[in-house]
Amino acid sequence: MTLAFQLALESDLVSAHMVEIIEFPHLANKYQVMGVPRTVIDETIHIEGAVPEPMLMQEFAKLLS
Amino acid sequence: MTLLNAEIRKDVKAALADLHTPVTFKVFTQAFECQYCKETRELVQEVAELSDKVSVEIYDFVKDKALADSLGIDKVPGMAVIGAKDYGIRMFGIPSGYEFGSLIESIKMVSSGESELAPETKKVLAKLAKPVTIQVFGTPT
Numbered sequence: 001m002t003l004a005f006q007l008a009l010e011s012d013l014v015s016a017h018m019v020e021i022i023e024f025p026h027l028a029n030k031y032q033v034m035g036v037p038r039t040v041i042d043e044t045i046h047i048e049g050a051v052p053e054p055m056l057m058q059e060f061a062k063l064l065s
Numbered sequence: 066m067t068l069l070n071a072e073i074r075k076d077v078k079a080a081l082a083d084l085h086t087p088v089t090f091k092v093f094t095q096a097f098e099c100q101y102c103k104e105t106r107e108l109v110q111e112v113a114e115l116s117d118k119v120s121v122e123i124y125d126f127v128k129d130k131a132l133a134d135s136l137g138i139d140k141v142p143g144m145a146v147i148g149a150k151d152y153g154i155r156m157f158g159i160p161s162g163y164e165f166g167s168l169i170e171s172i173k174m175v176s177s178g179e180s181e182l183a184p185e186t187k188k189v190l191a192k193l194a195k196p197v198t199i200q201v202f203g204t205p206t
Contacts, residue, residue, distance in 0.1 A: 001167040002174075004199045008153045010180035011190040015137065017200045018167055020158025023100055024140060033202045040200045053182065057189050064192050 001037065003053060068104065069111050080169050081116040084176040088119050092144040093133050095126040101159040105142035108159065112168065119172060148175035162205030 094102035
């Protein structure tokens with residue numbers, strides 16, 4: 001969660017949302033959350049588990065192309 | 066009846082002791098059909114009591130819909146964590162258990178305004194041309 005917050009701090013274009021899944025089961029369903037944490041970037045990129053900064057940036061780079 | 070015990074209050078107070086810029090929580094709740102709205106509001110208010118740099122504004126998701134829409138709050142309980150500016154940090158659902166740490170961390174980060182990311186990461190971010198939303202799903206335990 002901290003990394004997502006850091007990205008939001010750094011870029012005016014990035015928003016970071018923490019979503020507590022038990023209260024929003026329809027979102028758990030929509031985003032196929034089987035385990036936590038699960039990171040979803042722009043509805044399209046899904047990452048399971050804690051994400052190290054370099055790995056998240058590799059995924060982010062896909063948004064640039 | 067408080068949600069945070071004396072030990073946690075002491076830890077939070079220490080963690081928030083050297084905040085720089087004031088931080089405001091804009092918390093949206095509603096009266097009915099919201100499982101943890103009351104607890105979320107109380108939790109954030111208790112945290113805010115531990116630092117004079119942290120304040121809480123409570124809004125009604127229905128009555129204050131225009132503000133909710135402008136902040137992108139589309140479900141409750143939902144809150145925006147705002148410092149010198151709105152960095153786009155939102156929390157939905159009660160930030161308890163493991164996510165309580167994220168709540169405290171969000172205050173410290175928004176107050177400092179420094180991302181402390183690696184230079185390579187900052188380079189990638191600088192190339193972004195359109196808005197990006199990152200959702201991180203978690204549970205209290």
